[in-house]
Amino acid sequence: MSDRLRPQSESTLAASATELLSVLREKPPLTHCITNSVVTGFTANVLLALGAAPAMVDIVGESGLFAGVASGLLINLGTPTPEQRAASLEAVAGAATAGTPWVLDPVAIGALPVRTALAHELAASRPTAIRGNASEILALAGLSAGGRGVDATDSTDAAEDAALALATRHGSVVAVSGPVDLITDGVRVVRIANGHEMLTRVTGGGCALGAVMAAFLGSARESRTDPLTAVASASLIYTVVAEHAAARAAGPGSFAVALLDALAAVTSEQVAAAARVEERTL
Numbered sequence: 001m002s003d004r005l006r007p008q009s010e011s012t013l014a015a016s017a018t019e020l021l022s023v024l025r026e027k028p029p030l031t032h033c034i035t036n037s038v039v040t041g042f043t044a045n046v047l048l049a050l051g052a053a054p055a056m057v058d059i060v061g062e063s064g065l066f067a068g069v070a071s072g073l074l075i076n077l078g079t080p081t082p083e084q085r086a087a088s089l090e091a092v093a094g095a096a097t098a099g100t101p102w103v104l105d106p107v108a109i110g111a112l113p114v115r116t117a118l119a120h121e122l123a124a125s126r127p128t129a130i131r132g133n134a135s136e137i138l139a140l141a142g143l144s145a146g147g148r149g150v151d152a153t154d155s156t157d158a159a160e161d162a163a164l165a166l167a168t169r170h171g172s173v174v175a176v177s178g179p180v181d182l183i184t185d186g187v188r189v190v191r192i193a194n195g196h197e198m199l200t201r202v203t204g205g206g207c208a209l210g211a212v213m214a215a216f217l218g219s220a221r222e223s224r225t226d227p228l229t230a231v232a233s234a235s236l237i238y239t240v241v242a243e244h245a246a247a248r249a250a251g252p253g254s255f256a257v258a259l260l261d262a263l264a265a266v267t268s269e270q271v272a273a274a275a276r277v278e279e280r281t282l
Contacts, residue, residue, distance in 0.1 A: 013190065014275045017233035018268035020219050025051035029071030029218030032100075033211050034058045034088050036078025036107065039204030042256070046208040049263035050237075052215035063087040064094035071218025073102035074211045075122060077115045085118055092125050101128035101217035101227065104172075105210040110139035123170055128217055129231045130166060131175040131210045134159035141165050156182050160189075164282075173231045175213065177206055181235045185228040186282075192232065193276040194239035196246040198255045209238050240274045241266050 030053045035043055040056055047054040057066040060083060067073050073095050075088045095102045104127040106119035119140055123130065130140065134154040138144035141162035144154065156178035163174040167186035176182040181192040199205035213234040220230035245262040249255035 013229070013232055013236055013277050013279065014268075014272045016225065016229050017236045017275075018271055020216055020223065020225060020230060020233045021051075021237060021266070021268075023223045024215060024219040027219070027222060028053040029215045029222070030055060030069070031072050031074065031211060031215045031218060032057055032063075032066050032070035032091065033074045033076070033214070034063060034084060034091055035074060035076035035105075035207060035211065036080075038078060039076075039207040042202075042204035043208045043211045045260055046204075046263060047211055047215055049260040050212060050215065051264075052212075052218075054211070057091075058084050058087045060086045060090060064090035067091040067094035067100055067102075068098035070095075070100055071221065072214035072216075073100055074105065074214040075102060075127075076105040076107060076207055076210055077109065077119055078105075078107040078207060080115045080118055085114075088118070088122065092122060096125065099221075101214070101221060103127060103129045103131055103210050103214045103217065105131050105207060106136050106140050107132070107207070109136055110144065123166070123172075126170050127172045128227050129173040129175060129213055130170070131177065131213055131231075133177050133206070137166065137174065137176050138162045156180055160184075164189075173227045175231050175235060177209065177235075181239065183228065183232045183235060188228055188279065188281050190228070190232045191278040192235050192239060193278075194236065194243060194274060196239075196242045198246045198249065198252060199242050201252040202256045202259070205242075209235065212238050236275055236277065237266060237271060238263075240271050243274060244270065 044054040109116040216234035241262045245258035
C-alpha cells in the first residue's frame, strides 16, 4: 500500500459508499446492461447479490425504450455483435432523453478497429462514467494502441493524464482499474488501493464492476449524490468485498462464489475498516 493512501477514517468515501449501498438495497436500481456474452450471467448475479435489479436488454427496438425507464445503464464492448452495436447506440440515445446515467466500458479497444470506432462514437455522447484498464483508457484518449486483448500492458499511473483528458473532454467520471484504482472527474482524483488479483482470474471480474458502477449511479440519482462519489463508492465496495472473498477462497472457482456471498453480506464496518483511499483536488 502506498504511504499516501490513508486510513478511511480520515476520509468521507467509506461513509458515502455505505450510505449509497443502503439506498441501493432499500430501492434496488433497475440496471440495464448491454454487455458481452462471456460475462452476462456473472454480471447479473453480482448485481443481484449486491441488491440491484439486473436487466440484460440488448435487442434493437427495445434497448432505447428500456434505457428510458432504467435507473442506470452499462454499455460493455466485450463482444460487439452488429445487433449489440446498434442496440448500444439506441440505448444511449434513450438514456440521454430520459437523463439515465450510463457507463461505457471500452473493452479491448485500440488495435481492434470495430470496437475502437464504436467506443469513440459512444464516448462522444458523454457517458456519465467511463471504466477501463489503463491500456483501454490510454487507447480511448488516443495515446496508445491498447493492451493485449482485455489485459492491460500499462500502469494506472501511466494512464492518469489520459483519464484527466477524457474526463475534461467528455464531462465524464473516468475510472482506471488496476492494482490501485484511479477515479477522476477532471478536478478531483481518488485512488483506491483495495482489491485482489483473484479478480483477474475470474471471467467478468472487471466487467461486473462496470455494472456495479451503473447501479450505484442509479442510486446516486435517487439520493442526489454526485457521479464521482458514486463511481468511487462502487469501486471501494467491490474491491473491499474482493479482499474478503479471496480470504475464504481456495482458488478462482470458490472465489467467484465467495465474491457473490461477500457482496450480499458486506457491512459498513467492513468497508470502514478495510478501505485504503487517497483523495485530492487538482
